[in-house]
Amino acid sequence: MIKNVRIAWKPALAAVALAFAFGCSGGDTKTAEGDKPKGETTTQPSGTTTAARPEPTGEGVTATGDTIKIGVVGSLTGDQKPWGDDSIEGAKMALEEFNAAGGVNGKKVELIVGDSASKAEQAKSASEKLLSQGVIGIIGEVASGNTIQIAKAAFSKAVPVIGIGATRTDLTDEGTHVVRVCYTDAFQGPVMATFAYEELGKRKVGIVTDNKAPYSQGLSKSFADKFKALGGEVVGEVFYETGQTDFTGPINEIKGKNPDVLFLSGYFPEVGPMAQAIRGAGIGKDVPLLGGDGWDSPQLLVSGGDAIIDSFFCNHYNNKETRPEVTAFLTKWKAKHGGKDPGTTMAALGYDAASLTFDALKRAKNLNSKDLIEALNDTEGFKGVSGVINLKGKGGNPDKQALVVQVKPAAEGFQVFKKAYSPSDIK
C-alpha cells in the first residue's frame, strides 16, 4: 500500500507542477495581451483595437415566430440593484416606443429580462438561459465583470452583446459581437487623471482599488498611467474587496503615504462607507476624493454622508443638459415615474443601448444575429440620450464625451456638472 502511494506521488507532483507552470504562463500571456491594447488606447482614447477582435464563427440565430426576441440582463437583485432597475426600465421605455412606431416592418420586438444578481456567475447563467430561449441580441450589462461573462456566453452563438455601462477597455476584445454605448476606462481614467493634475493641481495620488472588480482594476491602471505620464506621482495603491465592511487597514496604509488626492475606482456600495472611513481616519477635506462612473447612484449620499460631499467623479451625461434628446427622454421618464428624474445615468444608457439595438434591427439585412452584429458595428451618427454614438470602424467603442461632476447634497441635485472632456481633449 505504502509503496503504491509513494510511486503515485511523483507523477502527481510533476503534474501539479506542470499545471502550475502552464497556468502561470497562460496567465502571463493574457495579461500581456490585455495590457497591450490598453496601452495603445491610452495614447489614442478613441480606441483602435479592431484588428484584435475575433469574429464569432457561429451560424447566428435567426428570429422565428411572431416576435423578435431580444434579451436584456441587469442586476434586479444584489448590490447593483439601482443600476439594474434603471437600465432595464430604460430599455423597456425604448421598447414601448419602438413597438408603438411599428417595430421592424410590423414585426414587434419582445424583451426578455434576465437577472444577473450583481454577480458574474449569475450573469453567465442568465445570458445562457436567454440564448436558449432564442434571443438574437443581448442588451447588458452595467458592470464590466458581468458583461465579460455575457460576451463569452454569446460568442459561440454569434449573438451580439450591447454593453450598457460596461467601461472596462479590453471588453470589446472578446469579439466583434460586443459593442457598447458608453465610453471606456481608457478614456475615463485619463479624464480623471487630467482633471486631478490640471484642474485640481494635485501631484501625489493614492489609489484604492477593488480587487474583485475587473472594472476597478482596469480603471485604476488607466488612471495611474495617465497621471504618471502627466508628471504626477502615484504614492501608493491599496486594495479591498467588494462586500468588505472594514477598510481600516488599507486606509491607514495609504494615509501613511501622504497623498494629496485619492482615486477610488470601485463601485458606490463600498465607496460611500469608505469615504466615511477615510475622513474618520483623519484624512482631511484638502485631500479630495475622485472616482469613475461606478459612483453613480444617489445611494452614495446615504452611505457616504458628509464625507462624500464635494468629491468628483466621471459620468456619461447630465440631467441638466439641454440637448433635445435629453429633455425628451426626461419628460417621458418623469411621466412614467411620478415626476422623478432617473436616479442613475444607467436609465439613459439602458434606453440608448435598447434604442440602438432596435435601430440596428431595422438596418440589418435579415433578422439574424450575425447581420445584427454587422448593423451594430456600422452605426453612424446615432443620436442617443447620452450623446452621439458612432461605431463604424471604432472596434465597438464609441468615442463619446465624459463629464466631470461634483457630489453635492440631494437638495442641490446630487451631481453638479463641472467640466466636459471630449476624446480630443485627452492627448
Next chain:
Amino acid sequence: MPIHSIPADIFLPIGGVELSTLPQQLVDGLLLGFIYALIALGYTMVYGVLKLINFAHGEVFMIGAYCALFTSWALGYIPNNTLGAGQWWMLIVMLVASMVGCGLLGMTIERFAYRPLRNQPRIASLITAIGLSLLLQYGGQIFLPLNQNIDSKINPAAGAFTIALGGGKSVDTATLKHTLEEKQAAFEEYLKRTKADPFNLDADGKKIRSEAQAAERDLKNAADTGKGTTLVIPYGKVIAMIATIFLMMGLTYLVMYTKRGRAMRAVSHDFDAASLMGINVNSIVTFTFLLGSVMAGAGAMMVATFYAGAKIDTFFGMVFGVKAFVAAVLGGIGNIPGAVLGGLLMGLTEGLVSWLGFTAYKDAVAFVVLIVVLLLRPGGLLGSAKVEKV
C-alpha cells in the same frame, strides 16, 4: 487574486521598514479584536455546552445590525435626514434593541433548529447550522433592505483622539500658510472680477490658479513632514471597546459566580451527569444561546454604529462570523478566556499584516496563523487537547 494586480513595490516595507503606520494599525487591529472576541464568545459557549459549532452565529450578528438600523430609523435617522447629532440614550436604545432581538433569535434557533436534532448524530446539527446560515443570508435578501448604513450622526461623540507620537521635524508652516492665503485670495478676486468658471479658465486665470495650487501643495508637503507619527482613534471605537470590556466582565460574573453559571459549567463538563444531578439541561442550553446571541447583538450594534459607514446587508455577519470562529478555535474552543484572547490576537495579527503592506491578504494570513497554532497546539492556545474516541 489576479497576478498582475500585485503592486510592484509590495516587498518594499520589509526592506525599508516604515514604522510610522505601525502604532495606528496595531491600535485599530486591537480595537477590532475586541469585537471579534465578543462574537467568538458565542461560538465558544455553545460549543462548550453542546459540542456544536453554531455556524448561524454570524447571521445572528447580521440580524443584530439590522435591529440597530431599524431602531435608528425609528428614532428619526432615516436616509437623507436633516437631524443634528444624536443623544446618548439613543445609542443605549439601539444597543438594547440589538441585544434583545439577537437574544430572541438565538433562542428561537436553538428551540426549533437544534433541539429536535439533539439526540441525532452531531453531523445533523452541523448541517442544520450551515443550512440556517444560508437561509438567513439569502432568505433575508427577500425582505430586508440591502446596502444600508446607520447614519453616523446618531453617535453624539463624533471626532477622534489625536495623539502625536513625535518623530516629525519642526517645520515653519506660518510663511507658507501666509503665501497660500495670499494666492488664494488673488484667485478668488480674479474669479469675482471675471466671473469665470473655475474649471474653464483662460491662460491668465490658469496661471493664477496654478500659483495658488502650488502654494497649497507646498504647505501640505511641509505639514506632512512636520506632523510625524500620529495616532487617530475615533471616540466611537473607544466607546465600543469600553462597552465590550464591561459586557465581558458581566459575562464572567454570570458564568463564574451565579447559580445558573455554575449549572452552565456543569452542563459543559458533562451533559448527562448534569442532567442526572437535576439540572434542567434544556433551559441551560437555551440560556447559553441567549447569552451568546446577546453578545453578538451588542457587537453588531457597535460595528454598525461606530465603524463609520459600515454597510449592512445580509452578508454583514459572514466575514465577522468566520473571523470570530477562527478566533474561538485559536484560543481553544469551549474556553471563554480563550475566545477573548483569540479575538484580540486575530485583531492584532490583522493590524500587523496590514502594516507590512499585505492588506489584500490579511484574511488569508489570519487562517495561516490558525493553521500554525493548530499544528503546534491542536486544542488551541488555552484549550486542552483531548483524544476523542470516534
